[in-house]
Amino acid sequence: MITKHKINSKDVFITEKHHHNLIPWGYGKQNYGDLILFTLDDHIDTHEPFLSYAYNQQENKIDEHKVKDELDKINYKDILTIKNAIPKLENDEQIKTAIKTNIIEKCFIISYSNSSDSPKSFEEKKYLDNNFIDGNINYPTRPFTYPDTEIYIPENICSVGCKAAPHNDSCRIPHFNQCLESVFWEHKLGIMEEMNSKLINRGVFLRDYILDIDLDYFHTRESISPSDANIFYSIINKSKFITITKEEDFIQEWARVCKYDENLEVDYLLEKLLKHIDYATK
């Protein structure tokens, strides 16, 4: 289920499905204490723990007792309890499971599923509330302030600098291909700092973090070969360790169904990513 690699001095864990990463995250908690998760993923993967397993079809609702029982069984000090939970979890339930079982403390997600910030800033919320009454108020501009929360997801509506209004189908591939570029990270890390300046300052994490990468974050071969990878290399370098999940079905979907890049393959992406990690940690 998991392979462990050491690239220079960096531990790298590779899994098939995203929720399998709970196991190396559990080891991380044991070895390093409190950790932030920084995850790159096509999807936001924030479904409730055991949502699928504990769903009562007859009553058409979640069996909350069943969820609590399963969460109570997980103790990060005993990795076997995490392993036992894996077959009962789906590959979009791992983040809230990790938070609710104290395996991770807080999480930042860079995803293609979120066009606006989550949580919403106080400024945007005020605008949306007031604009309902008075349609003449201008949309607020950054910097914004945000409520304290556990999961932060910066907006990722289009590539940084895109002038198309509205953004459209022709934006999609350039947006995908910017996903490791420094210009992209400057923008996202800036928002993340506005979201919680106690965790990030001047683009640098102030706390130990796991860099977690779902390969379905990459939609084209070009997307994993940035022209300027300096900030990405710094993110790799400063991470406590790295978890990578293959999620091969989605890569195949990007290539064969969506046809973003018909030659996109998991092995290609994995090899490229491991080379980046090697280069960044030399």
Ligand SMILES: [Zn+2]
């Ligand atoms: Zn656009």
